[in-house]
Amino acid sequence: MNKSSIRAFGIALFLVGAMLALATRFDLNIGLPTKASSSEDNVEELQKKLEQANKEIALLKKQVTQSQKESPKKTEAKTKDNHESADAPADVTTMTLQIYSGITPYIVAQKLEDGGIIDNSVEMEILLANPKYARSLQIGSYEINSSMPLEEIAKLITGKKK
Incomplete structure (x- = not known):
């Protein structure tokens, strides 16, 4: 090999390296295998977190019921308060939800x-990550209240029909 062919080979290596660096920098897919995170992976991870949270809630409820059994006098006072509040109408919270371009299901939730x-x-x-609603958030302003089920809220803000 002569000097000019070694130099040309070196320049070619430099250019290929620069192109790969630019492709990585600007997240261009140039046919190289990459591991892309799929929304299914994210949904599974969120479902695992939800299951863990539900287990913790169940454990806390169990602890509360055990502590109530240990102190029946306090429980009687609490049940009187609960009967009074059960007669009153439930508080319904209302808000205006603004959906803008680029908002994520996490931010909405x-x-x-x-x-x-x-x-x-x-x-x-997790509901908004469902394929039924994914990438369907509609820009706008929505009146939402706490008496609405999650499915109804999702249908409202994604424009899906019932």
């Missing part, structure tokens, strides 16, 4: 939880 509309943002996030 967080807004609903922060507004007191839903108790668990993870459940709503």
Whole structure:
């Protein structure tokens, strides 16, 4: 090999390296195998988190019932309070939800939880990640209240028919 062919080979290697660096930098798919995170992986991860949270809730409920059995006097006072509050109408929280371009299901779910509309943002996030609603959030302003089921809220903000 002569000097000019070695130099040409070196320049070619440099250019290929630069092209790969640019492709990586600008996230271009140039036919190289990559591991892309699929929405199914995300949904499975969120479902596992939801199951764990539900287990924790069940454990806490069990602990509460055990502590109530140990102190029946306190329980009697609590049940009197519960009967009084059961006669009163349930408080319904209402909010206006703004959906803008580029908003994610996570942000929507967080807004609903922060507004007191839903108790668990993870459940709503999983519902919106469902293929039925995925990538269907409609830009706009929506009046939502806490008496609406999650499915109804999802249909409203995605424009899906019942």
